Amino acid sequence: MNVFEAVKQNVTTRQAAELYGIRVGRNGMAVCPFHNDKNPSMKLDRRFHCFGCQADGDAVDFVSRLFGLPSKEAAMKIADDFGISYDSRQKPSIRPKIREPTPEQKYQQEENHCYKVLSDYFHLLRKWEKQYAPQRTDEVWHPLFVEALQKKSYIEYLLDILLYDTPEEKKALVAEQRKEVMKLEQRIAGHTAEHDRGRSQRKSGLDR
Template sequence: MNVFEAVKQSVTTRQAAEFYGFRVNRAGMIACPFHNDRTPSMKVDKRFHCFGCGADGDAVDFVSRLFELPSKEAAMKLADDFGIAYDRNGKPSIVAKIREPTAKQKFEAEEKLCFRVLSDYFHKLRAWEKDYAPKQPEDEWHPLFTEALQRRDYIEYLLDTMLYGTLEDRKALVAEQRNEVMKLERRFADSRQRGNSRPIRTDTAR
């Protein structure tokens, strides 16, 4: 079978999304990578569909748009990353079982998730510092304003390390921040479920 047939029979969009670093919530939703999606609006299963921008397709379409590749190159990337055998001449072949991601691929996916979550948090901190600043000197400080002052510089330092640090520094940072990233994801997910712009506070102070 050709590469398109082999990939479409073997890989769902959800598997592809998880492999490339997206965290799928219990409802099967992710934040759409194809528009500025503040809340998860893309459903990923065998296919994908975004209820925000209307993006729709299968795993090949997802990877094609995600990495800006032609369809055939996207299918070949999926085949390579998932260890899927196919006949380059279009003749029938035995499809191999999907292989487990390598240690390098797992780290790259976790690093991407860590950077995305911390980057989102950093932008929230900057917004909170502006939106919740006291209007008068005697005003009581809003908890989110206090959090922004306490955390902004540290999160910026983490992001700089992820952008410019050595591989060893980045590996250490990702491992150290693993629990923090999970807490932040739950925190903002809980806030979205409650329809409240003010996130639930967690123990994030250092």
């Protein structure tokens, strides 16, 4: 199986776009990275189509345009990044050089990263609100339950700005929240690691 067949059978355009930092809404719409798009006008699924600039194609076409690569090198990049095996005879001996992202693409990646961290934190807050809700009226409230009550609405407000407000307002928010996003990312990672350790310990206790 050559690299094009392997990629087309295993990766949708939406999967590739999300891996490379494009934020896709639940409805499959995203801000088009190929023109000055102010509102989501690109539909991503197995293929992609922009209703603004008419860009259209499959995952290989998308990555080719996104990184300025020839089609074959774009297909190889997807296969390598997704860990897809294919006929090695299709591979050249020299790895293709990827074009440096433009300032706009770098900002878009930062905005997508900001959205992902805030979204992950928002889901944690919702989880804590349910998990640590007091069961009795005289019970002392858990600190994570208190945090969920205090922060959930504010984080939801920030996410709404990143989804629906003007590019200028989004840029201001990303710059303003840069340090906080870094702290939240470290905290979420620590919480996830702690949760995984606890689950592993519970599992080993059951296995004894």
